[in-house]
Amino acid sequence: MDSEDDMHDANDVDSLEDFYSGDTAADSDDDNDADYDFDNDSDDDADAIMLHRHQPNYTILKEEDIRQHQEDDITRVAAVLSIASVSASILLRHYHWSVSKVNDEWFADESRVRKAVGLLEEPVVRYPNAKELTCGICFETYPCDMIQSAACGHPFCSTCWEGYISTSINDGPGCLLLRCPDPSCCAAVGQDMINLMASDEDKEKYSRYLLRSYIEDNRKTKWCPAPGCEYAVEFVAGSGSYDVACQCSYGFCWNCTEEAHRPVDCSTVAKWILKNSAESENMNWILANSKPCPKCKRPIEKNQGCMHITCTPPCKFEFCWLCLGAWSDHGERTGGFYACNRYEAAKQEGVYDETERRREMAKNSLERYTHYYERWATNQSSRQKALADLHQMQTVHIEKLSDKQCQPESQLKFITEAWLQIVECRRVLKWTYAYGYYLPEHELPRRQFFEYVQGEAESGLERLHQCAEKELQTYISADGPSADFNDFRTKLAGLTSVTRNYFENLVRALENGLSEVDSYGACSRTTSSKSTGGTSKARGGRGKGTTSRSSCSNKTPDDSSRWYCEHCATANAKSTNTCQMCYQRRA
Amino acid sequence: MQPPIPQASRARLFKEYKEVQREKAADPDIQLVCDDSNIFKWTALIKGPSETPFEGGVFQLAFAVPEQYPLQPPQVRFLTKIFHPNVHFKTGEICLDILKNAWSPAWTLQSVCRAIIALMAHPEPDSPLNCDSGNLLRSGDIRGYQSMARMYTRLAAMPKKG
Numbered sequence: 157m158d159s160e161d162d163m164h165d166a167n168d169v170d171s172l173e174d175f176y177s178g179d180t181a182a183d184s185d186d187d188n189d190a191d192y193d194f195d196n197d198s199d200d201d202a203d204a205i206m207l208h209r210h211q212p213n214y215t216i217l218k219e220e221d222i223r224q225h226q227e228d229d230i231t232r233v234a235a236v237l238s239i240a241s242v243s244a245s246i247l248l249r250h251y252h253w254s255v256s257k258v259n260d261e262w263f264a265d266e267s268r269v270r271k272a273v274g275l276l277e278e279p280v281v282r283y284p285n286a287k288e289l290t291c292g293i294c295f296e297t298y299p300c301d302m303i304q305s306a307a308c309g310h311p312f313c314s315t316c317w318e319g320y321i322s323t324s325i326n327d328g329p330g331c332l333l334l335r336c337p338d339p340s341c342c343a344a345v346g347q348d349m350i351n352l353m354a355s356d357e358d359k360e361k362y363s364r365y366l367l368r369s370y371i372e373d374n375r376k377t378k379w380c381p382a383p384g385c386e387y388a389v390e391f392v393a394g395s396g397s398y399d400v401a402c403q404c405s406y407g408f409c410w411n412c413t414e415e416a417h418r419p420v421d422c423s424t425v426a427k428w429i430l431k432n433s434a435e436s437e438n439m440n441w442i443l444a445n446s447k448p449c450p451k452c453k454r455p456i457e458k459n460q461g462c463m464h465i466t467c468t469p470p471c472k473f474e475f476c477w478l479c480l481g482a483w484s485d486h487g488e489r490t491g492g493f494y495a496c497n498r499y500e501a502a503k504q505e506g507v508y509d510e511t512e513r514r515r516e517m518a519k520n521s522l523e524r525y526t527h528y529y530e531r532w533a534t535n536q537s538s539r540q541k542a543l544a545d546l547h548q549m550q551t552v553h554i555e556k557l558s559d560k561q562c563q564p565e566s567q568l569k570f571i572t573e574a575w576l577q578i579v580e581c582r583r584v585l586k587w588t589y590a591y592g593y594y595l596p597e598h599e600l601p602r603r604q605f606f607e608y609v610q611g612e613a614e615s616g617l618e619r620l621h622q623c624a625e626k627e628l629q630t631y632i633s634a635d636g637p638s639a640d641f642n643d644f645r646t647k648l649a650g651l652t653s654v655t656r657n658y659f660e661n662l663v664r665a666l667e668n669g670l671s672e673v674d675s676y677g678a679c680s681r682t683t684s685s686k687s688t689g690g691t692s693k694a695r696g697g698r699g700k701g702t703t704s705r706s707s708c709s710n711k712t713p714d715d716s717s718r719w720y721c722e723h724c725a726t727a728n729a730k731s732t733n734t735c736q737m738c739y740q741r742r743a
Numbered sequence: 744m745q746p747p748i749p750q751a752s753r754a755r756l757f758k759e760y761k762e763v764q765r766e767k768a769a770d771p772d773i774q775l776v777c778d779d780s781n782i783f784k785w786t787a788l789i790k791g792p793s794e795t796p797f798e799g800g801v802f803q804l805a806f807a808v809p810e811q812y813p814l815q816p817p818q819v820r821f822l823t824k825i826f827h828p829n830v831h832f833k834t835g836e837i838c839l840d841i842l843k844n845a846w847s848p849a850w851t852l853q854s855v856c857r858a859i860i861a862l863m864a865h866p867e868p869d870s871p872l873n874c875d876s877g878n879l880l881r882s883g884d885i886r887g888y889q890s891m892a893r894m895y896t897r898l899a900a901m902p903k904k905g
Contacts (some may be wrong), residue, residue: 295758
């Protein structure tokens with residue numbers, strides 16, 4: 157990302173970019189300390205992490221940028237190889253737009269490259285003195301000025317060229333590899349010829365194909381997969397995560413182009429998505445609406461009537477819908493027809509046989525899947541809702557709030573940031589459920605630890621959500637400027653920062669495979685929260701974020717400049733004894 | 744897409760027609776005939792290439808020329824039954840790249856016939872329309888392939904004796 161973009165991002169208050177280009181947001185924080193009545197000491201660390209995480213290892217390209225890049229590459233190759241830019245374009249397209257590959261191949265064996273690509277040095281056929289030539293397609297004879305040729309010199313009349321080119325362009329992107337119509341000739345037909353012969357509409361199509369080819373054939377670039385988004389992403393491999401946040405606000409994984417899914421890896425996501433598409437709809441319905449017949453196991457939908465169910469022929473088994481026991485056993489003896497205590501009793505006595513247990517297990521596995529799927533899907537829809545709320549906030553509420561509280565909109569950026577954080581957290585939380593589903597069931601300590609940190613994340617997020625939604629509402633609907641608005645600002649900005657930090661650490665811990673469990677063993681509440689916060693993964697300098705943000709007052713030894721509030725986990729400067737967030741005294 | 748100009752394809756076909764009339768003796772293996780009433784319908788008689796199981800046979804091809812010709816390729820199929828990996832045994836449809844995506848408007852009906860004769864001599868068993876025939880070649884049973892092909896040449900592409 158170049159500096160111009162940074163400036164643009166940092167100033168563009170309304171846009172979604174602010175959060176995602178976390179580096180710029182952090183920059184602007186530092187630049188305008190006065191904007192925030194917020195202790196920057198505690199914020200620095202979060203910024204440092206954001207800086208690491210959002211190290212610009214990718215660039216979002218708008219259409220002009222793509223054209224510019226493409227043009228630059230073509231110009232560079234044309235200059236280095238001393239060839240026409242049309243030829244350079246053909247060469248680059250052939251070598252998937254890799255400038256270095258073009259240079260290597262060309263200087264290794266120019267004539268082989270020329271042959272393969274169809275760049276002829278001189279014409280194959282010459283008619284130096286001809287006044288008239290016969291078109292190779294319509295076989296009509298034309299005066300020379302109505303005849304056109306590619307570099308090879310094979311003569312075709314303008315009308316036939318137009319038809320040839322138009323047919324090829326309308327056949328699809330293959331037109332980018334167009335060759336001379338003569339079957340034995342390999343001469344490439346470049347954009348110069350297209351521009352000379354094609355209709356405006358076809359020229360436009362051709363240039364779109366050329367632009368698309370620059371992104372699609374290049375290993376370093378991809379289109380943003382969001383529907384309707386026209387941005388492309390240039391990615392520098394090898395540094396940090398695959399997560400890409402497009403300027404259209406869509407976040408996706410560079411590697412698998414599914415939506416962004418940290419901390420879960422691509423193969424798990426693929427498995428999860430496949431599982432969802434294969435099972436969820438059917439299974440959700442079946443689970444919600446049916447029970448298997450206890451005898452023949454066919455799913456039965458109970459659409460009306462009493463609990464006395466008779467399965468359809470040939471099974472015809474009569475059973476109780478509530479306890480799935482045989483109806484013949486129901487009656488006075490079992491405590492009445494609908495007091496099916498027989499089930500519990502039988503289970504206690506261990507009467508249920510092997511098949512029953514297997515059925516139970518199958519059901520449990522489905523139930524387990526549904527458990528995770530439901531929560532995954534709920535967080536997904538929560539995220540959509542939060543996105544909508546964010547939009548509403550940006551378009552309506554911020555302005556209103558600005559009027560009510562007499563605050564310039566530029567100083568209300570912390571609200572947008574809070575909402576962007578909520579959106580991001582919902583995304584992470586969603587994927588932790590896919591993570592949880594695939595976490596081996598027998599690794600109990602790991603599961604417990606996972607569920608603990610997940611639970612903490614959930615409640616942290618709820619706290620932030622509550623503050624950004626409910627508490628903010630009071631300031632929006634206030635009659636005039638509220639005295640404690642600045643306190644609210646401090647609180648929300650602090651919560652945002654704390655939550656961001658917690659989730660950053662959570663992501664890293666999960667990506668790490670919760671390896672702390674191995675060293676800490678089955679964890680007490682205190683140890684586990686400490687280790688989440690303290691997860692330091694030695695990856696690209698990320699290990700810097702060794703700060704505990706969870707709700708315990710443990711201090712990591714290298715972090716002596718601040719203390720953590722016992723009540724709200726806010727980091728406070730050492731110089732104060734009262735929490736800047738919740739005003740509780742330091743323990 | 745430009746509107747098709749039947750006039751252009753008609754003119755081109757007419758040129759091919761005149762060329763065929765003029766050069767009748769040029770290629771004794773190919774005999775191209777234009778339909779009496781429709782210049783977009785042609786038939787061809789081609790001789791099975793020598794040293795192949797098709798030698799001695801005469802095969803009839805049907806051409807259906809589209810209005811976009813020569814920008815689009817003609818549709819060609821065998822009317823004579825032939826046992827060949829790249830020809831559909833029932834419909835006579837031909838799998839040949841120049842009749843599909845490798846078509847060039849500089850090809851003519853005459854050169855298509857030549858390409859088909861070349862295909863008869865050099866089958867491509869890896870993209871078969873006739874799997875039985877392709878499998879014989881792929882499994883290395885040259886003798887089996889040749890005798891089957893020769894049998895069908897005798898049955899379908901040679902004048903009946905007596």
